[in-house]
Amino acid sequence: MSKAIDHLMKVHRPKQKIQNNRLRSVIVSIYLTKFVPCGDPANANGGRWLLTFGSPDMKLDDLWQETLLGMIGDCFSHDSDPQPLSRFITGCVVSIRVRGHKMGLWLSEAQNPNIVREIGRRWKSMMNLPSTIRIQFETHNESGSAQQKPIYEE
Template structure:
């Protein structure tokens, strides 16, 4: 479905208008879910999704975590996704320390969000600048509702770090072990990964930080 619906050339931008390294896009927040075109038939997604970006240049140790995070774009069709995806930097082009999120609309990618509060996350690690394809495949599986327990998924994030990139899949009901295990196993299948991955409760991560232990593994 997604491969056949990729945008044509007129959806891309000129090189002169491409964002600089470390940025996502230029311009203000745009909600594409309200856009329409009489000449182009669009294929709606089951959910609307929002891209969020946490710019490392805006982060400060003196400010609360997440205060520099901002929504970038909201999309609700296959065509809008590809139009946006083709005009934003991939993880390999982002500056060290950047965090790029894709979450269901109205869910903020924060532990404090009511939908995320009782959840957790699966995490995979990748060598620096090797997360572009896994990130795309994660997005396609997520917004394409390929998971059997897709209703339990909040969104995904890619963390760009010098020691290696991380992609995490956030869920909303960490205590439901069968649901989390299904999501973790399917995610590995979609990415054709043999890596042993772990699931951490958000509550443990808040209390123990880096000392939080995996509750599930797949």
């Protein structure tokens, strides 16, 4: 665990990466398992919770770090859960672009609404997002299509 945290502290914060390199866009991703993000069969039935940053004032770097610490610290699971919810979390991706930033929490599960929604609620709570900020869940098999509509919203 301490090695993971040491490594995490060496990972550039997303906004720092774009400022240091004067890049127009940056995608940073961390995965907990060995898989190819969209193409891996373990992720075929999954999806992602998506937080879209409408304001540059949102603390992107803090939310990114909070999410990563929650992932490696198993903060998505509670003792009262019938099964650990953290086992369904496969990674986190942040995309920084001129037209707007996004952060996605990737899951291997999209079929069970109880699991998916509870992970979304816990992620939102972990980041201390106000109720006015919404996160949306979309499946990987439709992700990026023009017709993509969120399945859930928290």
